[in-house]
Amino acid sequence: MAHRDNVVLDVDERPAPWQWFGLSLQHMFSMFGSTVLVPILVGLNPGIALFSSGVGTMMYLLITKHKIPAYMGSSFSFVVPMMALMKTTGYPGIAQGTIAVGCVYLIVSAIVTLVGS
Secondary structure, three states: OOOOOOOOOOOOOOOOHHHHHHHHOOOOOOHHHHHHHHHHOOOOOOHHHHHHHHHHHHHHHHOOOOOOOOOOOOOOOHHHHHHHHHHHHHHHHHHHHHHHHHHHHHHHHHHHHHHOO
């Protein structure tokens, strides 16, 4: 593999413990902010989002057997639809929308698994 001078870590390299600490702090601040801010903007309880993202992350890690590190948190892309649903249908509408998006995610992942990328 060719070495580039401007690359701190390549894809197959692992960070040193001090780098892990810095990356973890950066990740915590960015993800916690969005996971708390999105529900506040929409009018939901941030505790629900924190709990849901924690459970979703644990399930994702178990399903992928820790091969793909990811954090399942809030997305700013859903703020406007969720705000509209909150005004018209409230929590049931947001729950149905979230379940529908999850089903689409499962269908796409099944297609990618069967057909490939």
